[in-house]
Amino acid sequence: MSAPVLVPPLGEPRPQPELAVTEETLPSGLRLVVVPRPGVPLVELRLRVPFAAPTARAAGQHTARAAVLSGAVLLGTGRHDAPGIAEALQAHGGELSVSTDPDRLLFATTLLADGLAPVLGVVAEVLTDATYPAGQVEAERARVAERIAIARSQPGVIARTALASRRYGAHPYAEQLPEVDTVAAVRSQALRKLHRERVLPAGSTLVLVGDLDPAAAVDAVGSALGGWAGEGTAVAAPPVSLTAPGALQVVDRPGAVQSNLRLGGPAPMRTDPDLPAVRLANMVYGGYFSSRLVENIRERRGYSYSPRSSVDHLAAASSFLVEADVATEVTGPAFLEAWYELGRIALAPVTADELDAARRYVLGSMALSTATHAGLASTLSALAGSGLPPQWLAEHQQALARVTVEEVQDAARRFLQPAGLTAVVVGDADRVTEDLQTFGPVEVVRA
C-alpha cells in the first residue's frame, strides 16, 4: 500500500471564541455562572447541589433516599401536581431532569430563550415547596426499585458497581447503586427531611448558557431564587484513602457469551499538575480510536468492539479506567493484551507522533464538546463540582500544550502500570477463571 503522500496539510487554526463569563454569588450562597453564546435560541440550565453521603455507614441509606428523591421531588408542590409542573416547563420547551451521582444532585433542562423567568419560577417552586405526597412517593419508590433491578441485570452495570465496591471499600463511593430493599423502605418523611437538610443554596451552583443577556439573567435568577434559603452547609464526600489492589475478581454470570473486563486505579485530581500528562498517556493507551489498545485488540485481533480507557473525576477521587467487552472464549488472551499494553506504556516511552496526535485530539475534542450550549453548560457544571472556575478550561488547554514525552512516560509509569490497578471480570466463571489465573490469584463471587 502506498504512503499517504496525497494527504492535504492542515490550514491555519482559527481562533476559539472566548467565553464571556459572568459570575455572581447570591446572598443565600448560591453561585451563579452565566455565559451568553451564539447559536440556537435556547438556554441550557444546570443546577448542581452537593449531595454526597456523609459517611460510609450512611451511604446505603443515603444513596437509596437520593435515588427516590430525584424522582419524587417532581411529584408535587404546594401549587402544582406532577403533571402541572411538567406542563409549566413544557410550555417553554423544557423538561426538568433530576439525577444523582455519588457527589451531587443535578437539576437540568433545556428551554426556549424567552422562557427563562417562568422556568426559573418552576425550579424555585420545586426547590422550596416540594411536598413529597405519601401515596405517590410509595409508587415512585416501587418504580425506582424495579428500575434498579433492571439496571442490575445489565452486565455493564454489574461490572461498574463491582469495581467501585472493590476499589473504594469503606468509602461512600463504594455504594454506586442502592439495594432494592433499601429503596423499597424509603418514606416521604425521610425525603422531606433530606430535602430540608441537603437541598441548600450554599455550596450549589447554577449554570446558564445560551441565548441570553447576562445582566437580565442574573436579575431573573435573583428574583426567582431569592426565596431559596436553608440552614446548614453542603456536605462533600470524605477523602478517599487508597487501598492496594487485591486479587483479580471474577463476578460469575453463568452462560454469559461475553466477559466484561474492567481495570481501575487512581488518577490525578483536576487541580493536580500531573493531570495533563496522565490524560495524554490515557489517550495513547486506549482513550480514542487511534490508540494502542484499539489497534491491538480490535483492529488486529477482533476481540472487542469498543475497548477503551478513560480518566474520570469525582469530587474526592479521580480514576484511570480500562474497559473491554470480549467474547468468552478469548477472555484470557484479551486480558493479556490489555495488560501487556499497560506494561508497555509504563516502561517504554511513547513516540513524539503519538503524543502530538493525542494532544491535538484532546484539544480538538474539548473544543467540539464545548461548542454547543448543552456541552458547555455540562462542562462548566462539572468544573464547579471540583470548585473550579470556567477559566480552568483555558489553563488546562495551555498545560496540555506543554506536556513532554518524558512527562507522559513518568505519568504512565506511576498511574498506568498494571500492578497498580484493581481488576474485575464479569463473565462465565467456569469458562474464564482458569485462564485468568495465569495473571495471579483470582477470587470468584456471584453476580
Next chain:
Amino acid sequence: MTATGADLTLRHPVERFRLENGLRVVLAPDRSVPVVAVTVSYDVGMRNEPEGRTGFAHLFEHLMFQGSANVPKMEHARLVQAAGGTFNGSTHQDYTNYYEALPAEALERALFLEADRMAAPAITEENLRNQIDVVKEEIRVNVLNRPYGAFPWLQLPQIAFDGFANTHDGYGSFVDLESSTVDDAADFFHRHYAPGNAVLCLGGDLDVDEAERLVRRWFDPVPAREVPPTPPTGEPSPTSVRSGVVEDRLAPAPAVALGWRVPDPVGDLDGYLGTVLLAELLSEGDASRLERRLVHDDQLAIAQSSYVGLFGDPFDVRDATLLTTQVHHPTSVPVEKVVAAVHEEVGRIAAEGVGPDELARVQARTEAQLLRQADSVLGRTLGFATAELVHGRAELAGELAARLAAVRPEQVQVAARGLDPGTVAVLELRATGGRR
C-alpha cells in the same frame, strides 16, 4: 410559524450543486464556531441488503474504515483524530452515513479521506475476517449479552411487516456474517457506493466558494457508475392484529411493544407530522397521556416511551415505518391490562381530539429538542444530509421546527385514528430467567 422556527430556517441557508459523476453536494455554512462537519450518506441501508446477506450493509460500513487506495489501515482514524477531529459511521434502514467533525482548518483533509474511500476502499480477506469478528462482538454487547437487547427493534418488525426488506435482522445472523466474502463486498460496493448514489454535505465554518473548489478537487476524479433505482420498501397496510411472544432469560421484568403502521414519511409528510406530534403527546415527559395514565394514575408501568421510526428518529426513514409504544411493567401487572390502557388512551385522542393548549405545549417542547440537535454543527449537518437523501430537500431539516409548529389539533386526531387497535402488532417480552 413561530419566531424561533423562522429564525432557524433563515440562519442556515443551504447551497447545492451536482458533480458530473452524479454526486449531490450540499453546503450549509455557519461561521459562529470554528468547526466543520463533513458527511457522506450513501443511499443503501439495512432494508436493501440481499437475502442470505443479513447484516451486510452494517458489515460493509465497518469495511469502509479499513483503509483505501491512499490510506493504510488505521490511518483514516489517525488522520482525523490527529487533526483534532472525531469520526464515525452508522447504518440505518434506508442509508449509511460516514462523518467527521473537525476544526475548520482540517476541512480539506476530511474531503480527501471521503473521496479516497468513495473511489476505492481497501477490502482484503484479512480485514473482512477481522471486521466480522468485531461486528460479532458488537452484536454480543448490544443484543446477546444483555437483557432487552433485541427488544423491540429487531423483534417487532418480524411480526409487524411481511416483506424480507422490513422483517429481516439488520444486524445480521452469525451464519450470514461468517459466510460473507470479499467478492460479496466488491459487488455491494460496485452496486451501491457509486457517487451518484450519495450525498456529500458540509456544514459549519466554511466559505462557500472555497468549499466548492475543494469538493471539486477531490471528488471530480471519482468515476461515475450506474446508479440502481431505489427499491421500494413500502408494503400494504395490515388489516388485522398480529401478535408475538419472545422470551428473554436475562430480563428481570416483562415488557410489551405495540407497533402501528403510520403514513408514508415522504409521500404524506403532513399526515406523518401529525403522527410525530402524537408520539410526543402520548409519551414525552410527566405531562404526557401515557406517563400520566400508565405510570402515575394506574401504576401499571415502570417506564413507557413512544417514538416514530425504528431508531427513534422520525425524519430518517422512508415507508414503511411504525409508531412504537414500548412499556416496561412489573411482573404483577398482566400485559393485557397494559395493552388495553394504551388503546384506551389512543382511542380517547381519536374520539375527543386534543386541546390547542396541550398541543401548543408539545410543539414548544418538540421545537426545543429540534433546536438542541441543530446547535451542534455535526447534528445539524447530518440533519441536512438525511433530509436531502430521504426527502430530496436538505432545506426541510431547517423547516421542520416551523412545519411542526403549524400542525393543527385535527391532524393529531386523524393520526390517532390511524393507530387502530384492529391493525396493531403486539410483541410481548416474557422475563424467563428470574432475577439475577
